[in-house]
Amino acid sequence: MEILGLYNYWVFAILLLIGLYAVITKPNFTKKLIGLNIFQAAIFLLYISMDKVDGGTAPIIPHGAAKDIIYSNPVPQVLILTAIVVGISTTALGLALVVRIREAYGTIEEDKVISMDRDQ
């Protein structure tokens, strides 16, 4: 049952590979970015999974709370918030590049762009 109990980590690994596969095989620049996003979402899942403490609750301490409450670890959540911001910036910049590529080449297919550069 241990294998099933660790299902978040299985989902993490599968999502990671789906994302990486899309980045490598799709010739369309936008689809590559979508793949990159799936890839990054997998890492968010890894961090969120590791902060869970058995029986732990949200790490908010109410005024005058009892001492023996178990809290989940808030640090990975904070870390991954930062990583999400980084991911959004990367996606935004990537999409801006795709727009510029479309303006300059008239296509967003990688193989066509490469062959146009070769003819130049």
Next chain:
Amino acid sequence: MLAAQYPVLPVIVPLLSAPIAALMPNRSLAWIMASLVSALVFATAVALTVIVSAQGMISYEVGGWPAPYGIEVRVDSFSVVMLLVISGASTLALISGKASIDAQIPSDRQPLFFAAWLLALAAYSGIAVAGDAFNIFVFMEISSLAGYVLIANGPDRRALPATFKYLVMGTIGASFYLIGVGLAYMMTGTLNIADLHARLGDVPYLRPILLSAAFVTIGLAVKAAVFPLHVWMPNAYARAPSAVAVFLSACSTKAAVYVMLRFDFMIFGGAFAHHDVQFSTVLMSLALLGMLIGSAVAIYERDVKRMLGYSSVGQIGYILLGASMISLGGVSAGVIHMFNHAMIKGGLFLAMGALVLRLGGGTLDDLKGAGRTMPWTMGAFVLLGLSLIGMPLTAGFISKWYLVQAALDLGTLGIVLIAAILISSLMAVVYIWRVVEVAYFQSPQAGASKHQEAPLMMLVPLWAVVLANVYFGLDPSIPVDLATNAANILLEHAK
């Protein structure tokens, strides 16, 4: 006391100046501001070098929160080597880059361009001084994002797909690093590098740490353009604006190598048995392949900037070859070459910037007869090329001398390594010679007689780099001392 704040200044000053540079009303003011800030960072780096050489490592608690709970800024001999490289390259690239930036980037976009530049400078400095694994990730991503913006401003449309490739590969590399840091955090509960090193010894179950080491090393190898993960790099350098190529060629890959060495020696080295063997087997074979194949591809490249990019693949190989010997001599040779190669390759891209500015292109055909029309620029190119090859009296020779000496201690394996170093150097002779032949022994193309020497503002920094190459070739005591200290720190933790 301001001196107590030195460790954070290289990050804070450019970070805060970046928005101000973006608001500057015209391009010259933005340029002056960026250059001054960059020079200030260089001055701070020199001051830190003096302090660290005199009294050893400096630890700075950001906001007064003690490590490992607060954020720690840590400056040791290895950090200052990196800081000197980053701020020196940025300052020279900015001062010399005025003419080529004006020619390649529309004036209304220049304040934003300089803002991105300052962000990149702040983030690279941050990588050098950070004492915290997650801060390194954030700084790495800021430096990459700013770098993508800088490269995408390249003079023709081929800059765009080159940037996109760099963006995709850079993000995958950084994400791998993030996975590795996450796994290490999962097992230790800390992100501080010194604390990670201390706590890894108590981890009972080491498989996640092994996985973490693999993710971190491979992720950083992508960022460092280690063969065969280098495919983003030649185009990114060749299509970028000339001044950006000077800056990034000197520090972007080196920053990743720097983090890789910190992690593999200072964190994972002492954590489990045989990590050093695994590290050196993988990295040494990749380094050798990079040295041979990178240099071989450079020989067949007709675009000189791409040629220099492939040559960098080989040169990263030299750095990693030194590091993968895991001996005091080897690691210091690697660090010395980080310093020297930044100087050599930055200088070569600077010369290429001047040639492109005057000749309109950087292919071998464009360079025909450049030795006659632009003697000072080509002269500098040739001297830097000799340094790249490793001629005595130049900085490149010092790198190879220390590398060969370290290899000699390895017995039979060392002989193989020395043979690879020799073959790779001979290939460097061939690709540098191709440029020399075209520039000096072929007559200029029709209508090229009006080409004139590069502006003085480019020649002076260019020759400053050339003279620095000769100086550090004659008296290498500064980089050698720093590198030996850095290697001592790295190896001490690896035990």
